[in-house]
Amino acid sequence: MALDWQLSELLENLHTDVQHKLSTVRKSFKHSVVKGDGAENVWVDLFNQYLPERYCASRAFVVDSNNQFSEQIDVVIYDRQYSPFIFHYAEQLIIPAESVYAVFEVKQTLSKEHIEAARKKVASVRRLHVTSLPIPHAGGVYAAKPPIEIIGGLLALENEQKMSETLNRNLEQQKEDKGLLNIGCAADDCFFFYEKNRHEMTVKQHSKATTAFLFELLSQLQSCGTVPMIDIHAYGQWLK
Template identity: 25%
Template sequence: MELGKKAYSNIMENYNYINKLMLNELKISSEHDGLTGNFRERSWIRFFRSIIPLKYSLSQGVKIIDSEENVSNEVDIAVYDEQYTPYVFQYDEVKYIPIEAVAVVIECKSTSYTRKDLKNWSESIDSLKSKPTGIARMVQGYSVGITNPTQQATRPIKVLASLKKYIRDTAVENVKGELGDFFDFILLDKQEGTDQSIIDVIVKHEDKSLGWWGSYLNSGIKSDTNSSLKLQFIEDKLQKIKSEGEEKEFFDNYSELRLNSETLLLDNTLKDLKVEGNPLITLNLQLNQLLMLINNPMLFPHLAYAKAFNKANLNL
């Protein structure tokens, strides 16, 4: 047990060290105008590569497209799945990635930005529409997205990675109020003490349930209620533990899950994944939890993109 505690302590200390080291590296890059943007993005890529599962690819400087001929603003870093959607269309130095493949989009800023520009960037992502018309062979037979309730839609998790410095908690709350509806995660430089600062993580909707997040990311619906997450095979499991009188043992064993004893609906929130005093571990856990909730990869809608290319060909 003591060895286990020491291991966890070492991991936490290492993340705090990485936090300060990375912030210092990003600040140094910002002092060299010719390399600033590119170097800053590469620094963020290295960090996100270290916490995002290897099933995802990361690319710098891309645009996201959909089959309705919509194109996003340039995305500094895109996290996408090439295992099931290996179609990255490249023209010269620009990569175009279909929305169905994209899991995370990251906007990298130095010490200055405007709310208007960030709002426009965020809305250019939200305007993209995935199509549930992909066809694939599943275990139970051939499936189309429209007949599969878990493959109806998807939208990327949006991250703002910024070097803008904030000192007071009231300023951080202002950022949350101004940008929290445009970005799921906001990373900023928060000063702690006289000459020390860290990368802090802000999530406006941290107190929302995982059920709320699942609905928001998969259908774009930001519900007014904090909906619980319905689990599969609930009825059989609930009936079994009640018939065998094992309710207490069951809930003791799974105490980290907030399960309603009558329905076994899951009420955990993103805030439950917060590790106090360690923003980067918190980001690691929260971001990867959301990656496990989104419909990614979507079944790629080949027919919809063929139609879009043919439509564009007629206009040449």
């Protein structure tokens, strides 16, 4: 029996579902912390449901082998297949820097203030030290893999800056900036992404912004490849 399904309808329903959940969280929870946690959970659930199983998404801190920690990150997308350890401490998740693919700040609105907050959080992760060891294989040893360029972004329900020119201006940044945002989404209006080849930000208004954002994120994750092989002994030195 042929199924009467349409890919366009499935993709539209994905966007509608996420936008509805974010709107419900905003209307139902009056306390700002609870509201923020609810919005983070919506995005975490989206990533854990639709990204390939090699990726995992959680709220977390990121640590490096020099005993430096990031700020708390609303959504960290990290490698679960090749990550040798993830710390659970006092109900907090702590992930080694080598395992991280992407980090996101989650806000209710896409605004200049929240763009700056997201940059600060992203930079706190990118400043961390990343180890990388040669990779043994059946035919010998591959050279150590250069650390991946961690994706940084901002996720929101609404876009406060309805003028594309205003949003573009607030997103302007230098390629070398540790807080550069590669990607982001306002579920009700648009998504944006940084084009490496052209060194500029592109903002696209879209009626299904969440789904379009998810496709762009998948493309950026694919370009990252696999995380480097972590130097376990670099972390082990902190054993007293």
